[in-house]
Amino acid sequence: MKNIVTFFIITLSLLLNAQKKGKVVYKVSLDKSTIEKPYENPENTEAKNEALEMLHESQPVEAYLVFNDSVSLYYVEEKVEIPRWDNDNGVVNITPSGINMSWYMAGSANLYYSDWTRNYNISTSEVVGTRKRIKKEPILWDITEETKTINGYLCYKAILTAKENRIAWFTKEIPLPHGPRGFNGLPGLVLEFQNNKYTYLAKSIELDHYEAEEIEEPLEGDIITEEDYRKWANGFWSDEGN
Template structure:
């Protein structure tokens, strides 16, 4: 493992293809094949079947990570509610647009700001009414030697253990030696190009190393600043611990 880590550091420092600023576009979607189909299990409650149906009806969205050597900011494409139209014989009917759970799980209306110099991530959101900013410390990754090539970049697998024996998988490349990634996932020795979070997938689909947005990343300052624990208390922690 020590030899592997030294190799990663060497690649990160000396890679000729390394880029230290830019904009990454991710395609984010539910891995539908990994989720139980609604109404197949007769023991499921109506509420569970409705939730499963939301996952099956979800559509992919895009998320954007803008980064440089020290800071990054991530957000999801703006939510657009487009109603359904039905020009039937009874006249024009407008139906309420469906909620896309992919948009919510990808980050929703939140903004994720990562500052390596201060070793924390700030998440800015307004899901509980007033806008708040939540500080989170770096995540604890498990590095492995498993590798694969993504868009021409050699990537390595890192994981995080979750509840109920679930594992989050991230693929990062030392060839782009910045410790950033989408939605507050960061701290690895290379840019994260792909994440599989149990039933949810982030995949980089566009890498733009000439984006002028990377030269002017502004830290979110609106809203009270609180720790993750304070935020859970503020929300009532309806979903329990991570």
Template sequence: MKQIFIISFMFVFNFLFSQSGQVFYEAISKKYPETAENKADAYITELENTKIFLELKFNKTISYFTKTNLRKGDEFNLGEEGLSILIGYEELYYNLKDKLLFSDYGEFLIKTPSNHNWNILSESKKIDNYLCYKATYTESYTARDGKTKERVITAWFCPELPYSFGPLEFNGLPGLILELEKNGNKVVAKTILLSDKKIDLKIPNKKTITKEQYDKKIKENSQF
């Protein structure tokens, strides 16, 4: 209880002095077991040697998450595409006040509620000299065999950086998420820039649909 009180106090205290910021992350693939098959698999070799560079911009109410090493035209990188799928990358906006995520699909946005039931633990470590605390979230997903399964998402958040934002679709902790692990793959903060000036971020003025509407359209194979 004492630890949670300290975290909450630090969050409120620092919030008074913070305006906005940017975090540059690096996504890194997990290492696969060293077998003869894996050594001969060009995809796994490329995946293990791939890094994706990502950026989170935020102010007190809105965040925007995107890749920074975007490819042009028909350029294709198998490792980068594979790692993007494994971490669940999407270009995202997040509205903290309404707790809504907006996935940017170019011509339209997909709106989904953001409800992560985090379990905050006492374990801590330093990331880039920031003291971070561990939190876990159990996520349900549909596996390739069609069955519903669960996996644990691990986040390390920093109360000294008083924003409930993070990489990918993960947010809602009492501090900025500086490291995230999903399926053994990691997204780690490499550069943190803070400013006392507000970054102007807005949810794009595009047609907005729900995830249920999107899934229905996909099944019907119809246009939006």
């Protein structure tokens, strides 16, 4: 009888874990306090000042991770233009800058899809109308004992092997290997990811969200490796420049 009860408890636990599904809303933002301000350094080129200006004008965006027990899809909110305020001879002009670096860093219009039943991780990318599906290599993590709480979940710190400026905080309370923008493969859902100066922080976690029932795999475009994609993209732009 004891063995039957133990078997029932274990089976029920596995079924509950397998049924976990939902949606995470991340806020993706740039820590501007660590970035040099434009035009403060007289030795900077105009191009560098313009790049710094774009970074300081960038605004946080929302990104979404929809998941079930084995499959996930990550995407970013639709592109919105940031207004640029120019004061010209006392007249304020509002024009769109058209570039939000936080949106691009969050993933822009690309999709990130994972299916752990096939150990299959891809991202989509489009270059001048040509779409590719890029097969991602497995990510290696160093998991630490450091913890903190995010949205009520106890999270553990993991560091991307060989890249100490990329840090993930994952929770074993949702024991699924999903994460934002393809940064996944940990023994728990990633609720925060720090990529150099950008942070992906879970604003909300809604389990049993309806979108988890409708996750579709991106099928448009040839599948290539990351290395072949870099060669193809570099070759494409080189040919365009000739």
